[in-house]
Amino acid sequence: MRRSLAAAMLLAALAAAPAWADIAVTATAEPTTYARGRTNSYVIDLRVISEAFGGADATYFSVPEGVTLSAVRERNTFTWCSDVDVLVLGMGTREGGWYQRGYPDPAGCGSLSGSPAPGELQVVIVDVDVPADYVGDLPLTVHLLGDGTGGGPNEASVTLNFADDATAALRWHFDDLAAPALPGGWATAATGAGVPWVTQAALVDTAPNAVHAPAPAARGESALTTAPIAVPADGGEIQFRQRLATDAGADGGVLEIAIDGGAFQDILAAGGQFTTGGYDGVLATPAACAGNANPLAGRSAWSGAHGRFGAVAAVLPPAAAGRSVQLRWRLGTDCAGTPEAPNGWWIDDIRLAPTVPQAALPTRLAVTVSAGTQRTEPLAIGNAGGGLLDYAVAAATADCAAPGTPAWLQVDEAAGQVAGGARAAATLTIDSGGLAPGDHDALLCVTGSDTGTVRSIPLHLTVTAEACVAADRVFANGFDDSGDGLCGGALRTYDDADAFLAEVAPGAHRNAFTGLRSGYVHGPLAFGDGGFTYTVIGAPAGFFGNLFLFAGAGMLAPMGPGEDSSLTITFTGAPVTALGGNFWGQSFFVSASIEENLQLPTPIVLTLDDGTVETFTATSQRDFRGFVATRPIRSLTVTAPVPLPDGDHAWGVFDNLVVGRTR
Known part of the structure; x- marks a missing residue:
């Protein structure tokens, strides 16, 4: 294992430093659980106890392999030195924290002060990035190395254990991996002409990575299997984005599930149900491939060419609720032809979401148009949860409780459904004819089946007196010219990260x-x-x-x-x-x-x-x-x-x- 700079520094310190002041530490933390697939922030109460009012020249933290430290911050710590000069090393690795400059030479003061028992409260904040496939309790160890006052043992440590919050949504976007590595605990296997799955950056839905397996023109199979996943007690919905380039009707892929270590079954045969993007055909065997048929022949599957990434969502079988499951994506091919490279199956942004819908909307919309022009603008509507989100959009002048669409605003595609992990849009037609230059306001009133309540989204319209100088709007959208704004523009504001990220193109x-x-x-x-x-x-x-x-x-x-x-x-x-x-x-x-x-x-x-x-x-x-x-x-x-x-x-x-x- 490659050692971090922080770890190397500490090992050198332990080897070189004599034994100094007696020192001990106790710790408690809030919260007491962690959520996989995200940054977890912990407020840690420390009590440093030293026989001689000594301190710690080094205070560092360690987490298991695969987990990394994102940040460490002091909340109310103190030292005997007014000019203490502390280094921070190890962020982005699994070991890191504060170090006195010049350590391990004794400085007489350090990153944390000690005091006689029971010790005075000192508080630090530690941010920990936990991957989506991490399994089990999460230990976080606080290490102290004394500062040279007095005599006796020079080290102290305490370990905090955080339990898995199984109710938090899980996400695997593959973007924190170094290609071709797969997430920890995931596995790939290939038979025949099949090629193992890898992480790659050539074609993605969310940059920089997605997983991919090619489709050879020969009999074979490529399988991608997750690590065990804890499903919440009320069940869950698996969502992902996929792109396919295979020989239609002959080559294709399926999704399977194993519950509590049992045999793998097709997601449908096990009792699951697609809510969007389900199988689109049945794999057949061409006469020429009678002896070299697709291993998945005869099964319903995804097949053919999906020219861009599309959403798939499937409710997990009822038997999976509260259990441990593994998911497996299998790509099968036969001896017939295959599309030109790049071909195969790409998968990105896998989520285990709750089964209930959750609307994801912008918080406000600002539009600028020239006087006497008309503009269409989408109102993005996403479903950050699972199941189907029913929505309806209306407009109001000043209060959603008193609908009344302004004459300059029309809402088209005002009602619909959005599957889990997907997005839709209502179309707003804005006509500035007859409006005076200046500011105009309205409300977009969105009702969703997730809460049944009406959400008010402010729409601010600015009408400029200048005429649009570009006859072709394609060349006035800000990508092809200097963006002088005369042809208008729009700005959508989000306070929800998932809703925002759904609107961001690959490559960010x-x-x-x-x-x-x-x-x-x-x-x-x-x-x-x-x-x-x-x-x-x-x-x-x-x-x-x-x-x-x-x-x-x-x-x-x-x-x-x-x-x-x-x-x-x-x-x-x-x-x-x-x-x-x-x-x-x-x-x-x-x-x-x-x-x-x-x-x-x-x-x-x-x-x-x-x-x-x-x-x-x-x-x-x-x-x-x-x-x-x-x-x-x-x-x-x-x-x-x-x-x-x-x-x-x-x-x-x-x-x-x-x-x-x-x-």
């Missing part, structure tokens, strides 16, 4: 900002890869820099708080029309106490280059905002201009930025 770039060093730096800093690149700079600039990379926080912050402090993201590569991330207020220091890294309710202001302003109150690092536009977004500025109740300002910060293009 995501950055979690792990591995950044600590301290002040001079910007701008460059990020991104492929075509989507950007820079980040903070204001105001100071002697130390204009960006602050806080120890282990895994996020970007300006140099300091205040009404004049800001972060600006400037896009430097391909046109960006989809932009989203986590935005919140971080109170790094509280003047009245030793508390830091508090995520207090903070008004956050996001300003796009076109003048659009999104203001909301963020309460934690999970607060999300995303924008999907028809014209390029050239910059975004983040501010937290309103002081907190105690008079201090919070830093306006962001993390997990997704930059790309709309579908």
Whole structure:
């Protein structure tokens, strides 16, 4: 196993350091469970106990193989040294934390202070990324190495065990893997001319990866099997996106399930039911292949050519509820022909979702049109849950309780159904003929069968006096010209990450900002890869820099708080029309106490280059905002201009930025 820099540093410390002060540690954490397939944030209460008021030169954390640390942050820790200089190493790996610069030489102070029993409370926050296929309890070990005061043992550790929250939705998007590796615990097997499944980046639904098996022109089979999956007690729905290029009617694929280690059966034979994207044919055997028939011949299957990724959703058999299951995708081929390469079966973005629907909608819609023109705009409607979501869309002038469609707005395809994991759209026709230049407002009233309540989505229309200069709208959509906006545009705003990501095209770039060093730096800093690149700079600039990379926080912050402090993201590569991330207020220091890294309710202001302003109150690092536009977004500025109740300002910060293009 390749050792991380943090691990190597610690091993050297253990080998070189003499035994120093007696030290011990106890810990409790909130919450006590973890959710697979996402980042889990833990607030850990530590009590460090030392015979001689010693401290810890190193405080680090370790998690099992396959699990990684995303960030570590101090909440209210203290040290005997006013100028303690702490390094943060290991973010993005399974071992990491705080280290005194120059460690293992004794410094007399360190990253955590000790005190006589029972110890004073010190609080840290640790973010842990858990893959969707992780199985069992999750141990998180806190390690302390003493700072050289007194004599006696120099080490202490305590392990916290977190239980699996089996009710959380699971997702496998393959994007955190290095091709050709499969997720941990997954397996692939091939017989005959079949080729094993691999992770690849050539054709995907969500960038950068999807899994794929080719379809040879010979008898064979390729199987992809998941690790055991715990199904919630009330059942679940398996959803995925697939693309197929096979010999129609002869080659194709099936989905099978095994319950509690039993034999695999076709998902339908086991009692499951497709709600969307089910089998589209029966595999036959051409006369020429009588002795070399498809191993799946005679079975209902997916076959032929699906030119783009499409949604599949299947309710798991009732017998799977509350049980452990494995899923298997089998691709079978015969001796007949096959489409030109690339061919075979691609699968991406697999989810185990609840069986009940959950509407995923934008929170607001802004449209700009020229005077005397007409524009159509989709209202995206997704189902982030399972089953079928029935929806209906109406319009109102000012109150959804009193419908009354404005004369300039018409709603087409106003009712329909959306399967789990899929999306649909109602079409809005906006006619500015007869409207005076300026601002006009309406409400879109969406009723969904998930709650039965009416959701109000504000629609803001801006009519400009200028005429559209481009006769052909294809060349005025922001992708082919400089995007002067005269032909109009639209901006959809999301506060739900899943709803936003459903609108993002393959190839987007995501950055979690792990591995950044600590301290002040001079910007701008460059990020991104492929075509989507950007820079980040903070204001105001100071002697130390204009960006602050806080120890282990895994996020970007300006140099300091205040009404004049800001972060600006400037896009430097391909046109960006989809932009989203986590935005919140971080109170790094509280003047009245030793508390830091508090995520207090903070008004956050996001300003796009076109003048659009999104203001909301963020309460934690999970607060999300995303924008999907028809014209390029050239910059975004983040501010937290309103002081907190105690008079201090919070830093306006962001993390997990997704930059790309709309579908």
